[in-house]
Amino acid sequence: MERQKRVAAIHDISCFGKCSLTVALPILSAAGVETSIIPTAILSTHTGGFENYTYRDLTDDIMPIVDHWKTLDLHFDGIYTGFLGSFEQIDIMKTVFDKLRSDDTLIFVDPVMADNGKLYGLFSPDFPKGMASLCEKADIIVPNITEASLLLGEEYVAGPYTKDYIEGLLHRLHERFNAKVILTGVYFDDEKLGAASFDPEKGIVDYALSDRIDGYYHGTGDVFGSAVLSGLMNGKTLADSVALAVSYVYHSIERTKNAATDIRFGVDFERGTKELIGE
């Protein structure tokens, strides 16, 4: 049997509301990937639509965890970062990458900081500069269109988009960050929504679009990123991993919509995990 892949997932734990580590850990595990975690903070809920949430910062615990791991001589096939709460955590991630990576480690950075043309309330206007400096260290970045424009210092453009715009954005991101790029929130009309990816080795842009389900469902970016990384760790191409993730997110939203769950509570990704392993 092939060696099991191992990923280090570095995100916050939002105790209620299904995102970040409470999504990355179960999805990667369900896909057969061993998943070690470094929690960067513990919140009672995520910050999207809840008030009075608790926030315990765990910045001081990150390096001691990494330094202990170093003594165990662990090999990581992937390092996956998402929501980071401060510039300090961004800087620490650069050291974490240097300490934990081997020659074949995939550095997968989701620059979680904004959506729908707006930076999340928690972040100062200069936060994107910090996130951009982390993306410079990545092999793959997974911004949505708002995050992509912030990373490039460009004006946000609202959709529907043209292929020229999407492909221009992908190429500018690739040139700026020297990484493979997956862009989420791509749509050309009101019917379909999904992602576009650019793999420089292949030289073309691939699209994966599904039917659009209206409503802003929280945590879908993390479900998407975790599913893409699952696909990659299981040997799929970038384009196939993105297509798998778009379909998985679509089905997760569909189940949630049918159940009429509060959209802040996250999506029902749990009852679809078989899709991750092609069943």
Ligand code: PXL
């Ligand atoms: O899903 C991204 C995310 C992760 N963690 C926290 C968040 C958010 C988005 O709002 O608030 C704490």
